[in-house]
Amino acid sequence: MNPILNQLFVKAFYKKNAGFFMFLFLAFFGTMSAHDVVELHHSLMINITSSFTGLIVFSLVSIAYGVKCLFFMVGQAEKTEHIFIKNLRLVENKKQMLLFIACTFFVYFPMLFYSGLTIGVGISLKHFGVSILIASTQLLLILAIAYSIWKNINVLGVEKTYFRPFVIKSKPRNAYLFTISYLWNSKRTNLVAIKLFSFLLFQFLILLNTDNVSKENFSFVVLLSVSSHALLPFFIIRFWEEEFPYVRQFPISHLKRISYWLLTYVALFLPELIFMLVNNPDHVSPLILSSFYVLAVVHLLFFTSLQYLPRVNFNNYTGIILVQFFVSMFLMAGINVWLYALAEGAIALMLYVYFYPRYELQQEETIKG
Amino acid sequence: MAGLNPHDGEVLIEGITIKKDRIQYCKHIRYAEADPTLPAFLTGDEIVKFYLETGACRKDLLDKFLELFEVKSYIGQIIGTFSSGMLKKLSLALVLGSGANVLLLDEPLITLDTAATALLLKAIEELTLQGTTIILTSHQDVEIPGLKAQQLLIENQMIA
Structure with missing residues (x-):
């Protein structure tokens, strides 16, 4: 089962987002000298672990990337040609969750890697509280994504809903x-x-x-x-x-x-x-x-x-x-x-x-x- | 002809061409697609409001056809949740309620149930008698009692 899920979620994700990662890489690593890159990211990590705003921005970026991963994985699971994935319902829940956690881990890995380095910087600065908070957030995100995929595959009758801002729910949009x-x-x-x-x-x-x-x-x-x-x-x-x-x-x-x-x-x-x-x-x-x-x-x-x-x-x-x-x-x-x-x-x-x-x-x- | 795609030559309706006066030309003609598409995230009433605000429909006529096809019972729902029949009825109401002189109806009967088909044929008859020109293509035999329609049969890509 693992190689199929790997093919369906992980490989497909990186294949589809190759341009996105290339763009991010060029934007954050490709336009400066190696020394400047290290310095910039080190100062960013210090900022994340030392300031409330930095932590909030980092958490928002993590969530946004998590949502991107989730949408992609759910989208893959919902494709008509991937209907066979529904057979996973026959596998016991614990094993299913482990499989989805493993897939999520690899799809989410770039953010996880950056978080790992940030936690390292946080620990070196003795900011243990923030480091634990970042680690917990990342862990929770991975679990939430894996759970959502599990739910999507196992829970029937969930209709696709469209977002409408609550302020204009009562009357038709202009x-x-x-x-x-x-x-x-x-x-x-x-x-x-x-x-x-x-x-x-x-x-x-x-x-x-x-x-x-x-x-x-x-x-x-x-x-x-x-x-x-x-x-x-x-x-x-x-x-x-x-x-x-x-x-x-x-x-x-x-x-x-x-x-x-x-x-x-x-x-x-x-x-x-x-x-x-x-x-x-x-x-x-x-x-x-x-x-x-x-x-x-x-x-x-x-x-x-x-x-x-x-x-x-x-x-x-x-x-x-x-x-x-x-x-x-x-x-x-x-x-x-x-x-x-x-x-x-x-x-x-x-x-x-x-x-x-x-x-x-x-x-x-x-x-x- | 309906102004959806660029074309060579000239189409005149009431002496107006789309190239000379797009707004006036568009007031005179409307096209209903066989398989209509409307944004799935909008509700029916949002679409209706948009059509009315832009002058693409006449309120009295549109209300009449929305009621006739019983669209009002589901108009508040999101279009993504409509069945093909529901969408077709809304789309037809928007075109018939436009008040345009020339209506192009591409396969208007498909996905409609028997009752809605009868209502549509009746509406076509009424509009035609009021002076609206309706060009209709259909794979089904369309019999409208009380209406003398010119029928062209196409066989092997030729008018038979």
């Missing part, structure tokens, strides 16, 4: 909330990972440049954050065009259509804006922060318009994002951010108005996230 609801319901892992990554970037910026957050550093982090968000327009357009194609027949203006995404992007970057306004009041002025916020929103609008260009698929889209990143870095060094945002917004609108009626979805080139 159409402006459809996009964000779609992201939450269908692309939750991607959304949470992107937001966490984005917050980590800004947290690093504040941590590493406590005394001097320069405009250059800030613009680099903003562009990196926007680039990580660039996956969302790709999903959003596929949602509107694939799952809701009838909207094309609606007698509404282009501006109204655009507003359905634009307001989503405005909402998406609000947490980052608030975070920077709260944590960085002295170094970068609120006006500059606002200009970068507008630029981030316009960037996503531009990425959305790009989706309507002929022959744009996931592969060449990622290439475009990379080029756009460097072009933006170059332009932002010489042009006023407001002006740049205005020009890019105008280009995005023109591209959209021209290509929207000419758009034809290329089914074979879409990716299922």
Whole structure:
């Protein structure tokens, strides 16, 4: 049984997330010298074991990664072609749990490894309480994931439920909330990972440049954050065009259509804006922060318009994002951010108005996230 | 023709082409797919609200068809929980309730039960008599008493 589960959960997980791990590796280990990498992570681990905020952030990251592992494993177990996995019900519960714990251990291993090192640093600093807390959290997470998979396989009659924020449960959601609801319901892992990554970037910026957050550093982090968000327009357009194609027949203006995404992007970057306004009041002025916020929103609008260009698929889209990143870095060094945002917004609108009626979805080139 | 896919040439409805005036053109035509898709995480009433807010449906007409197909009894549920028949009825109500002059109905009878089929044929008859042009494709024989419909039979990819 073990080799099959290993194939089904562990190998498939790393195969599917190879790009994700490569990205994380490059972001956290590949852009600095070995010495700096060790120093950065050592200071991060000290921060985790010495400060409450650090511990909370680390716990949230652990939970997010745990949720990602859980969603993947449950998704694998629920696939029609993996129906044979239900035969595990015939195995006694204790043995089943052990099998799932073993699978979870390997899927969750990257986080566990980092936690192990952090615990080591905590013990060396004689922060025994925090170290025990981290170890317990990790153990609980593994047990919770394994139990959820066990429950998914053994408990019958559990219907798939869709999340609806409690505040709007009583009346129908407005159409402006459809996009964000779609992201939450269908692309939750991607959304949470992107937001966490984005917050980590800004947290690093504040941590590493406590005394001097320069405009250059800030613009680099903003562009990196926007680039990580660039996956969302790709999903959003596929949602509107694939799952809701009838909207094309609606007698509404282009501006109204655009507003359905634009307001989503405005909402998406609000947490980052608030975070920077709260944590960085002295170094970068609120006006500059606002200009970068507008630029981030316009960037996503531009990425959305790009989706309507002929022959744009996931592969060449990622290439475009990379080029756009460097072009933006170059332009932002010489042009006023407001002006740049205005020009890019105008280009995005023109591209959209021209290509929207000419758009034809290329089914074979879409990716299922 | 319905404005879902790009096309060459021109389609004129009431003298308007989609290339010249997309909004006006879309007011005149609506398409109902054989196998409709709607976002699974939304509820029926959220979809209805969206259609009404964007002017894609007329409230009086939509209410009439939602009631006719008994969609109102499950409209508050999430679409992901709908059966194919329930989804089809909602989709048909949204199209018939659009108030458009031209309706394109692709296989409207599939997944409908006998009672709903009879109601749909009656609705088609009514709309046609009121001046709506309905282009309907079907694998079943569609007999609408009291309605002179032009029928084209397709055999081996040719109009027989």
